[in-house]
Amino acid sequence: MPQVTLTVNGQTHTQEVEGRTLLVELLREKLRLTGTHVGCDTSQCGACVVDINGESVKSCTTLAVMANGANVTTIEGLAAADGTLHAMQEAFREYHALQCGFCTPGMVMSAIDLVNKHPNGITEQQIREGLEGNLCRCTGYHNIVRAIAAAADVMHGKRTEIARAAE
Amino acid sequence: MNVVAPFEGIGASLRRKEDFRFLRGRGAYTDDFNRQGQLHAWILRSPHAHARLTSVDTAAAAKMPGVVAVFTGADMAKDNIGGLPCGWQIHNKDGSPMAEPAHPVLAADKVRHVGDPIAVAIAATREQARDAAEAIAVSYDVLPAVANTLDAVKPGAPAVHDGVGGNLCYDWHIGDKAVLDAAFAQAAKIVSLDMVNNRLIPNAMEPRAALGEFDPTTGDYTLHTTSQNPHVIRLLMGANVLHIPESKLRVVAPDVGGGFGSKIYHYAEEAIVTWSAGKLGRPVKWTADRSESFMSDAHGRDHVSNAQLALDANGKILGLKVHTYANMGAYLSTFAPCVPTYLYATLLAGTYTTPVIYCEVKAVFTNTVPVDAYRGAGRPEATFLLERLMDVAAQETGIDRVELRRRNFIQPDQFPYQTPVALQYDSGNYQATLDQALVTADWAGFESRRAEAAKRGKLRGIGISTYLEACGIAPSAVVGSLGARAGLYEVGTIRVHPTGSVTVLTGAHSHGQGHETTFAQLVADKLGVPTAQVDIVHGDTAKVPFGMGTYGSRSLAVGGSAMMKAMDKIIAKGKRIAAHLMEASVDDIEFDRGTFRVAGTDKTKALVDISVAAYVPHNYPIDEIEPGLEETAFYDPKNFTYPGGCHIAEVEICPETGKVSMVNFTAVDDVGRVINPMIVEGQVQGGIAQGIGQALLETCVYDADGQLLSGSMMDYTMPRADDLAPVSVATHTTLCTHNPLGVKGCGEVGAIGSPPAVINAVVDALRDYGVRSLDMPATPAKMWQIINGGRRMAAE
Numbered sequence: 003m004p005q006v007t008l009t010v011n012g013q014t015h016t017q018e019v020e021g022r023t024l025l026v027e028l029l030r031e032k033l034r035l036t037g038t039h040v041g042c043d044t045s046q047c048g049a050c051v052v053d054i055n056g057e058s059v060k061s062c063t064t065l066a067v068m069a070n071g072a073n074v075t076t077i078e079g080l081a082a083a084d085g086t087l088h089a090m091q092e093a094f095r096e097y098h099a100l101q102c103g104f105c106t107p108g109m110v111m112s113a114i115d116l117v118n119k120h121p122n123g124i125t126e127q128q129i130r131e132g133l134e135g136n137l138c139r140c141t142g143y144h145n146i147v148r149a150i151a152a153a154a155d156v157m158h159g160k161r162t163e164i165a166r167a168a169e
Numbered sequence: 170m171n172v173v174a175p176f177e178g179i180g181a182s183l184r185r186k187e188d189f190r191f192l193r194g195r196g197a198y199t200d201d202f203n204r205q206g207q208l209h210a211w212i213l214r215s216p217h218a219h220a221r222l223t224s225v226d227t228a229a230a231a232k233m234p235g236v237v238a239v240f241t242g243a244d245m246a247k248d249n250i251g252g253l254p255c256g257w258q259i260h261n262k263d264g265s266p267m268a269e270p271a272h273p274v275l276a277a278d279k280v281r282h283v284g285d286p287i288a289v290a291i292a293a294t295r296e297q298a299r300d301a302a303e304a305i306a307v308s309y310d311v312l313p314a315v316a317n318t319l320d321a322v323k324p325g326a327p328a329v330h331d332g333v334g335g336n337l338c339y340d341w342h343i344g345d346k347a348v349l350d351a352a353f354a355q356a357a358k359i360v361s362l363d364m365v366n367n368r369l370i371p372n373a374m375e376p377r378a379a380l381g382e383f384d385p386t387t388g389d390y391t392l393h394t395t396s397q398n399p400h401v402i403r404l405l406m407g408a409n410v411l412h413i414p415e416s417k418l419r420v421v422a423p424d425v426g427g428g429f430g431s432k433i434y435h436y437a438e439e440a441i442v443t444w445s446a447g448k449l450g451r452p453v454k455w456t457a458d459r460s461e462s463f464m465s466d467a468h469g470r471d472h473v474s475n476a477q478l479a480l481d482a483n484g485k486i487l488g489l490k491v492h493t494y495a496n497m498g499a500y501l502s503t504f505a506p507c508v509p510t511y512l513y514a515t516l517l518a519g520t521y522t523t524p525v526i527y528c529e530v531k532a533v534f535t536n537t538v539p540v541d542a543y544r545g546a547g548r549p550e551a552t553f554l555l556e557r558l559m560d561v562a563a564q565e566t567g568i569d570r571v572e573l574r575r576r577n578f579i580q581p582d583q584f585p586y587q588t589p590v591a592l593q594y595d596s597g598n599y600q601a602t603l604d605q606a607l608v609t610a611d612w613a614g615f616e617s618r619r620a621e622a623a624k625r626g627k628l629r630g631i632g633i634s635t636y637l638e639a640c641g642i643a644p645s646a647v648v649g650s651l652g653a654r655a656g657l658y659e660v661g662t663i664r665v666h667p668t669g670s671v672t673v674l675t676g677a678h679s680h681g682q683g684h685e686t687t688f689a690q691l692v693a694d695k696l697g698v699p700t701a702q703v704d705i706v707h708g709d710t711a712k713v714p715f716g717m718g719t720y721g722s723r724s725l726a727v728g729g730s731a732m733m734k735a736m737d738k739i740i741a742k743g744k745r746i747a748a749h750l751m752e753a754s755v756d757d758i759e760f761d762r763g764t765f766r767v768a769g770t771d772k773t774k775a776l777v778d779i780s781v782a783a784y785v786p787h788n789y790p791i792d793e794i795e796p797g798l799e800e801t802a803f804y805d806p807k808n809f810t811y812p813g814g815c816h817i818a819e820v821e822i823c824p825e826t827g828k829v830s831m832v833n834f835t836a837v838d839d840v841g842r843v844i845n846p847m848i849v850e851g852q853v854q855g856g857i858a859q860g861i862g863q864a865l866l867e868t869c870v871y872d873a874d875g876q877l878l879s880g881s882m883m884d885y886t887m888p889r890a891d892d893l894a895p896v897s898v899a900t901h902t903t904l905c906t907h908n909p910l911g912v913k914g915c916g917e918v919g920a921i922g923s924p925p926a927v928i929n930a931v932v933d934a935l936r937d938y939g940v941r942s943l944d945m946p947a948t949p950a951k952m953w954q955i956i957n958g959g960r961r962m963a964a965e
Contacts, residue, residue, distance in 0.1 A: 047374065078195075081192075094192055102425065139887070
């Protein structure tokens, strides 16, 4: 069986995998990082999105062997060691951008990459189009869009903390 | 220094307690659980809509690598495993019970829909189990199939079940037809409309999963499952299917990734993994692929109706006549029979003073996935029918569509209001929600927006829906008399610990609704305990005494009310203890948010003083009061609750592409008292997204042979962020008069009120094209045909 060595959330792992093993299966089944979810089998829903070498990638459509040597960040690796949330996580909480939480890990990972790809600011329409690859069945997206806009202000240095949602 | 604690009680938009784990990837969903020695199951499903199984040969599959067992329906029959039960019995017009054919866990001799389970392969890994399932050799004698509801009732249609004549599950009615006919004879105008309520596939983001375990040393079974109501699953599976006593069966529904109704029902896979775990003595896990979800999760809606509205010369409604065919699919799912009857026809008065209603419903078996409750369940179907009919009536009587609704509204002073279809509404103010929505949506200024859009080459339309629903399911005696095989009360336990923190046990189940926050707010409000010290326990039959689960917007109205009753008992007991400690009469003890006080004095005891005394009773009237501070209460609602309101949709259609864009959406809903406005807004937003999905994007498609064509997320259009626009959500409150919180429920209003508002807006946008009837979804192809079909024909 092929061997894969990769760094996940700062820790290096070496695992034997089948050629057909998907990255998400490696993360969930072998490394027991169950924060990354599988919501579909056609690469449509984005619940499985992780960061590979700075790019958001659907881990259900990535073979584990393709991640050999890669640096992977999953939802578990986002918050600081002391539990301080990433600005995107904090914004999702402040703006009630999650309900059942199942799409949330992939949504947050996609959103961070989306904001990083718009260093000069991001419009609501750009956020909505940028979320094409992530499905949420609970929220109707509106609060997700608001959360990402609020997180972008912090990630772009325009604010030091997440703007409070209107009551 | 006095630190003022932030207000966390009723009315606070408290940020959610559960978010910390979800945002950090620490949620614990069923598929996240793994056990020592765990095996994986893969279900072999029928590729045919209707076939006789002539042989199921598992020999080759059993020899595949990693395979531990392959089981078929015959193996289950040897163990006397029962079929999946139906929880509701409807009676025909003649009083005879509905047809209730067997629903085998694994197909015995026939398969009746694509996706019907035939066998299960169990192996060390999921991929090995899948490989083995593919190696099972099945010989099918393929039979003619029927998928379409109206085709199924035609003479000579293929019979889905032997012995069910005409594929008719039941032929039911409500109302007095003779009185209705008399009303119709008086009518100045009769408006008739044929409508299809499109079939939907729920698609909660977490696919269903189940993990069965068996401890041979104790005989205890444990099932982790993606369920909205674990106690009901334990009851149905234990008693009807596997014959395991409740004391030996624990069902856990941990974090669940959305339900929308689709995770209410007892599914075959739950029984398969539990039974297999017992047979093999090892844990067995099954997790659905999304493709399996499409062909095995219960679908929703799927009605074909004709509705006729009789009006007098002034536009007052004289009567409503409805005939509906409802698709049940191939088998009766747990709640299915009640959806097109008691959750549908009883809603046909809507917000109007319609004096007489007659509705007949024929429920039909087809070779399709079972159909059951999906967000709103019956009430969206009734609302769509009624609110479309009102618009057509307005058009054909020449009365403005808002004015026509106003003329027929139940007035605020008419509550309690008895409808002709069994329900008695307790409260509401439909004028107020309408007025507020008209202002917010700037209804009066619409024509200038239409003109502006026309300059840009767009067709702009506005549509309204003034809807009502019944939820807070349900008064047990009422639903029992209507065919429910169980009461639908709820249970709540309040456990005040010795040092004053609180654990709440509830039979409701949270799968996105934020119960861990909202319920904690009830405790903060009533007992004065900070929400950080309140933990909500749900979803585990080993921890929570009993419960009926979460559906029909019942968690707060029924489950929350049970908690309030239990807290009343805590306070009553606390007063007795406080009276002893402060040497006062119990009648003189007052309680307010955490403090017991002797009336008119400054003598007080905090709740924690009472709880310590209750658990460590060294100065305690132990002969008179039992130690401990824990109370359980059951709440059985006296009536349904009746949320209602007004939804206004504004759309633009691009004539070149046919694409309908949502440009504005306004919702003003009366959901009763609001505990957490942030969560209520989120629930309404999400419901509206599903309603817009039904109206514009989503539909389940079977071909004539019963093949599921919309069987993946590439074929079934789920709403995405750029399909939707910001929604303005507001509430206008009238209190429910019969539950202690005054709450009505907010989980389903969005999905109920919005589809007709959207379609009325689309029809309004198409007013120059003579569209009278329009079935959902309003896809670009359908719009393009309407807009350009005529133009092209004119050119030819």
